[in-house]
Amino acid sequence: MIEAQDLTKKFGNTTAVQGLNLNVREGEVFGFLGPNGAGKTTTVRMLCCLISKTSGDATVGGLRIGRREDQLKIRQMVGVLPENVGLYEDLTAYRNLDFYGQLYRCPPQQRRERIERLLRMLGLWERRGDLVGTYSKGMKQKVAIARSLVHDPQILFLDEPTANLDPESAKTVRDFIFELKKEKRTIFLNTHNLDEAQRVCDRIGILKTSLITVGSPEELRSSLWGRKTVIHLSSVSDAVLSAVRDLGVRNVEKVGDTRLIVDVGDPDRENPALVRAVVKAGGEVRFVTELRPTLEDIYLRLLKSGGSPA
Amino acid sequence: MRFGQAWIVTMKDFGVFRRKRYILYSLVALPLILAIFLPASIVLTASPGAIPPSVLSSLLGTELVIFIVLAAMLPSVIGAYSFIGEKVEKSLEPLLATPTTDSELLFGKSLAAFLPSMGATLAGGVLFMALVDGLTRGQLGYSLFPNWNAAVILLLAAPLACVLSVEFSVIVSSRVNDIRSAQQLGSLIILPLVAIFALGETAAFAIDPYHLLIVSGILLVADVALFFVSMATFQREEILTRWK
Numbered sequence: 001m002i003e004a005q006d007l008t009k010k011f012g013n014t015t016a017v018q019g020l021n022l023n024v025r026e027g028e029v030f031g032f033l034g035p036n037g038a039g040k041t042t043t044v045r046m047l048c049c050l051i052s053k054t055s056g057d058a059t060v061g062g063l064r065i066g067r068r069e070d071q072l073k074i075r076q077m078v079g080v081l082p083e084n085v086g087l088y089e090d091l092t093a094y095r096n097l098d099f100y101g102q103l104y105r106c107p108p109q110q111r112r113e114r115i116e117r118l119l120r121m122l123g124l125w126e127r128r129g130d131l132v133g134t135y136s137k138g139m140k141q142k143v144a145i146a147r148s149l150v151h152d153p154q155i156l157f158l159d160e161p162t163a164n165l166d167p168e169s170a171k172t173v174r175d176f177i178f179e180l181k182k183e184k185r186t187i188f189l190n191t192h193n194l195d196e197a198q199r200v201c202d203r204i205g206i207l208k209t210s211l212i213t214v215g216s217p218e219e220l221r222s223s224l225w226g227r228k229t230v231i232h233l234s235s236v237s238d239a240v241l242s243a244v245r246d247l248g249v250r251n252v253e254k255v256g257d258t259r260l261i262v263d264v265g266d267p268d269r270e271n272p273a274l275v276r277a278v279v280k281a282g283g284e285v286r287f288v289t290e291l292r293p294t295l296e297d298i299y300l301r302l303l304k305s306g307g308s309p310a
Numbered sequence: 311m312r313f314g315q316a317w318i319v320t321m322k323d324f325g326v327f328r329r330k331r332y333i334l335y336s337l338v339a340l341p342l343i344l345a346i347f348l349p350a351s352i353v354l355t356a357s358p359g360a361i362p363p364s365v366l367s368s369l370l371g372t373e374l375v376i377f378i379v380l381a382a383m384l385p386s387v388i389g390a391y392s393f394i395g396e397k398v399e400k401s402l403e404p405l406l407a408t409p410t411t412d413s414e415l416l417f418g419k420s421l422a423a424f425l426p427s428m429g430a431t432l433a434g435g436v437l438f439m440a441l442v443d444g445l446t447r448g449q450l451g452y453s454l455f456p457n458w459n460a461a462v463i464l465l466l467a468a469p470l471a472c473v474l475s476v477e478f479s480v481i482v483s484s485r486v487n488d489i490r491s492a493q494q495l496g497s498l499i500i501l502p503l504v505a506i507f508a509l510g511e512t513a514a515f516a517i518d519p520y521h522l523l524i525v526s527g528i529l530l531v532a533d534v535a536l537f538f539v540s541m542a543t544f545q546r547e548e549i550l551t552r553w554k
Contacts, residue, residue: 011551048407051547076409086401088322090329095322102318103408131329147404 031201138169319418341434386496389479
C-alpha cells in the first residue's frame with residue numbers, strides 16, 4: 001500500500017531522511033519509531049505530498065508521490081493527523097469537520113452521516129455545537145482524528161496521536177486506533193510511545209535519518225535480543241555456573257547471588273537440559289522464567305549502537 | 311483552479327471572522343467614521359457661505375481619496391487573521407494536506423480578506439457621497455456625487471489598492487508570527503496612498519480622472535508584481551518548512 005525506494009530528503013546541507021526503503025502492507029498498522037529529528041514527520045510529509053522528495057521514489061496506494069498529477073489524488077486518498085491538532089478554535093467541532101468534508105468533496109448527505117458517526121464513536125456528538133476552543137486537549141485530539149477520517153480514507157498517517165494526552169484520553173485514542181485496525185485500514189503511525197507501538201502495531205520501523213530495522217515486535221525481540229531464560233536459585237554456586245557453561249550456551253550471566261540469565265536459542269528444547277544440569281550440580285531451583293525485553297530495551301539498544309540500516 | 315474549493319476556504323474564513331470582534335469593529339467603525347466625520351468636519355464647522363462652492367466641491371472631491379487608503383488598510387487587519395491566524399492555530403498543515411492546490415488556498419484566503427474589505431469600503435464611500443450631497447446640495451445647487459472621480463476611486467483604484475494590501479499580507483505573514491506584528495507591518499502598504507491623499511489635500515496633485523487613472527495604473531503594476539511574489543511565498547513546502 002505504501003512503498004518507498006531509496007527515498008531521501010535534504011534541506012540544504014542537512015539530510016533529514018536518507019535512502020528509506022519501506023513496504024507497508026494493506027490493512028497493516030505500521031509503527032514508525034525514532035528520536036526527535038529522526039525524520040519521521042518529514043517522511044510522512046513526503047508520503048502525503050506535502051513536501052517534495054530530494055531523490056528516490058515512493059508510491060501510496062499505487063500512485064507516485066513525485067508525479068504532479070498524482071499528488072492531489074494521493075491527498076484525496078489519505079487521512080492525515082499532524083503532530084499539532086490545528087483545529088479552528090473559533091468554529092464548532094461540527095463546522096470544523098464539515099469544512100474538511102467539503103474540501104475532500106464529500107457529498108452533503110454522506111458528510112453529515114460520517115460526521116455524526118465519528119463524533120458519536122468518539123463521544124463528542126452531544127458537544128458538536130460547542131466551539132473547539134472550549135474543548136480539553138483530549139477532546140481536541142479526538143476531533144482532529146475525526147477530521148482525518150471525515151472522507152473515509154483507506155490509508156491513515158497518524159503523527160504522535162497520543163502525545164501530551166492524559167492516560168484516559170490516550171487510551172480512548174488507542175482504542176479508536178484498534179477500531180480502525182479492525183476496519184482493515186492501513187495505518188502509518190509515528191510515535192515516541194514504545195508501549196503504544198508494541199500494543200498497536202503489526203510491524204515497526206526504527207528510523208534515525210535512515211531506517212535502522214523493521215519487523216514485528218516479536219521479530220525484533222528475537223532477532224535483536226535473542227531469548228533468555230532466567231533461573232532463580234537459592235544461591236548460585238561456582239559448580240552451577242560451570243555446569244551451565246559446559247552445556248555450550250551462548251552466554252550466561254550471574255545476577256546477584258540468586259539468579260542466572262542464560263541466552264537460549266530454543267527454550268522449549270534447551271530449558272529442560274539446562275534445569276537438569278543445574279540440579280545435578282547441586283543448585284536448588286526456585287522457579288524458571290523467560291526474560292522478555294520490552295520494545296524500549298530493543299529501541300535503546302539499537303539507537304545506542306547506531307544500528308545498521310535495514 | 312477550482313473556484314468551488316477556493317470558495318469553501320473563503321466561507322470558512324468568514325465563519326472565523328464572525329467571532330473576531332476586532333475585525334467586525336474595524337469593518338464597521340472605520341468606514342463609518344470616515345464617511346461621517348470627513349464631510350461633517352468641512353461642511354458643518356464652516357459657517358454657511360464661508361467656503362466658496364468651487365473650493366468646497368474640490369475639497370470634498372479630494373476627501374474621497376481616503377477610501378483608497380481605507381481599501382488598503384482593512385485587508386491588513388483581516389489578512390493578518392486570515393493567514394497568521396492559521397499559523398497561530400497551527401491549522402495550516404491539515405489544510406495543506408487536503409486535495410486543494412496552493413493557488414486555490416491562496417485565492418480562497420485572499421478572497422476572504424478582499425470581499426469584506428471592499429464591501430466596507432464601498433459602503434463607506436456610498437454613505438460619504440450621500441451625506442456630502444445631502445449637506446451641500448443647497449449650497450452648491452447641484453449634487454457633487456456621483457462623478458467620474460468617484461467612479462475611478464471606488465471602482466478601480468480602491469479594489470486595486472485592496473488587492474495590493476492582501477498580497478502584501480501574504481508576504482508579511484510568511485515572516486512574522488503574531489497578528490499584531492502582521493497588522494503593523496501590513497499597514498505600511500498604506501503609506502504611499504496616504505501620500506497621494508496628502509498631496510491632493512495640499513493641491514500639489516490634481517485629483518481628476520486622468521491622474522487617478524495613472525495612480526490606478528501604478529497600483530495595477532504593483533499588484534501584478536506582488537502577485538508573483540505572494541504566489542512564490544505561498545508554496546506548500548515553503549509554508550511547512552520555511553515560514554517562521
